[in-house]
Amino acid sequence: MAIIQTVDLTKKFGNFTAVDHLNLSIEEGEIFGLLGPNGAGKTTTLLMLVTVIKPTKGTAYVDGYDITREPDKARRLIGMAFQDPKLMWVVTPWDVLNWHAKVCGLSSLERKKRVKWALTELGLWENRHKSVHTFSGGMRKRVEIAKILIQRPKIAIVDEPTTQIDIVGKHRIWNMIRTLRDEGSTIILATNELYEADLLSDRVAIMHKGKLLVCDSPKKLKDSIVGGDLIEVILEKEAPKTLIEELEKIDKIVEVLVLKPNHLRIYLNRAEEILPQITEFFIKTHLPIQSIRMSEPSLDDVFAHYTGLTIEEAEKR
Numbered sequence: 001m002a003i004i005q006t007v008d009l010t011k012k013f014g015n016f017t018a019v020d021h022l023n024l025s026i027e028e029g030e031i032f033g034l035l036g037p038n039g040a041g042k043t044t045t046l047l048m049l050v051t052v053i054k055p056t057k058g059t060a061y062v063d064g065y066d067i068t069r070e071p072d073k074a075r076r077l078i079g080m081a082f083q084d085p086k087l088m089w090v091v092t093p094w095d096v097l098n099w100h101a102k103v104c105g106l107s108s109l110e111r112k113k114r115v116k117w118a119l120t121e122l123g124l125w126e127n128r129h130k131s132v133h134t135f136s137g138g139m140r141k142r143v144e145i146a147k148i149l150i151q152r153p154k155i156a157i158v159d160e161p162t163t164q165i166d167i168v169g170k171h172r173i174w175n176m177i178r179t180l181r182d183e184g185s186t187i188i189l190a191t192n193e194l195y196e197a198d199l200l201s202d203r204v205a206i207m208h209k210g211k212l213l214v215c216d217s218p219k220k221l222k223d224s225i226v227g228g229d230l231i232e233v234i235l236e237k238e239a240p241k242t243l244i245e246e247l248e249k250i251d252k253i254v255e256v257l258v259l260k261p262n263h264l265r266i267y268l269n270r271a272e273e274i275l276p277q278i279t280e281f282f283i284k285t286h287l288p289i290q291s292i293r294m295s296e297p298s299l300d301d302v303f304a305h306y307t308g309l310t311i312e313e314a315e316k317r
């Protein structure tokens with residue numbers, strides 16, 4: 001049985017539906033990515049799972065416990081690193097984490113060991129006695145993540161763990177998340193970063209406007225979009241509508257997305273075989289090509305396939 005099962009999980013704020021009949025099933029031991037643009041409803045979903053906010057409709061089961069009927073039992077299994085950590089301003093990381101470890105019921109010996117380990121791994125050891133009010137956003141975020149590394153909960157939720165964190169820090173956190181999983185935690189990772197979701201997740205659920213678009217392994221998601229390959233063409237001038245129709249008539253071309261008037265993304269099968277044909281097509285139509293690039297689809301393409309938008313575009317709406 002799934003360790004987390006959401007059943008038509010729904011949250012409304014007034015008339016606005018932030019999470020809309022979400023049905024997710026998360027397996028024990030996996031890293032489960034919840035991917036979507038800002039405002040997709042990821043944080044709201046997670047806050048319902050940890051019983052910080054109540055669903056308007058539907059529910060979720062956490063290791064069999066119904067979050068609406070037995071919230072205390074469900075909450076005990078979960079540790080969450082919040083997107084916007086509300087740390088006390090006067091305290092030091094050392095104090096925050098030792099206190100957290102104590103609340104989690106760790107022995108004094110184990111506490112010392114784990115707090116030191118987490119602070120060192122996250123590059124905070126030197127600053128352990130500094131007050132967090134002197135910390136940058138990224139440093140505060142690392143203190144927040146250290147909490148769940150110390151806690152090692154059965155289910156660990158990390159909400160946008162690497163925003164405001166530099167690339168070295170990101171790699172550290174990604175490794176920590178993997179370690180946590182290897183030690184037995186099931187991980188839910190909410191992110192709007194495609195690369196992060198792709199890199200870490202065993203399976204990814206893509207959300208948009210509160211709804212689930214698709215859920216599968218990154219590989220299967222990428223393979224499943226029509227035309228496994230893609231070619232991006234940037235033209236010197238705008239592409240006329242008729243041109244797109246002509247292009248779509250070429251055998252093996254499955255779909256042409258117009259990202260910008262002069263920027264086309266062509267989904268197709270066996271791109272390497274028909275690349276010459278496509279180049280020739282543009283030469284014949286006297287539309288000079290600025291650049292042409294062949295690539296494997298990414299999770300962004302999966303998102304674009306289902307919404308017609310890139311994640312960045314979806315965030316602006």
Ligand SMILES: Nc1ncnc2c1ncn2[C@@H]1O[C@H](COP(=O)(O)OP(=O)(O)O)[C@@H](O)[C@H]1O
Nearest residue numbers: 013017018036037038039040041042043044045
């Ligand atoms: N407490 C709240 N009151 C009103 N609207 C909210 C509240 N919390 C979130 N929202 C709205 O719900 C939507 C989803 O937000 P959120 O779950 O934070 O998305 P994400 O984490 O995917 O960026 C957003 O449009 C947000 O403005």
Ligand SMILES: [Mg+2]
Nearest residue numbers: 042043083159
């Ligand atoms: Mg969020």
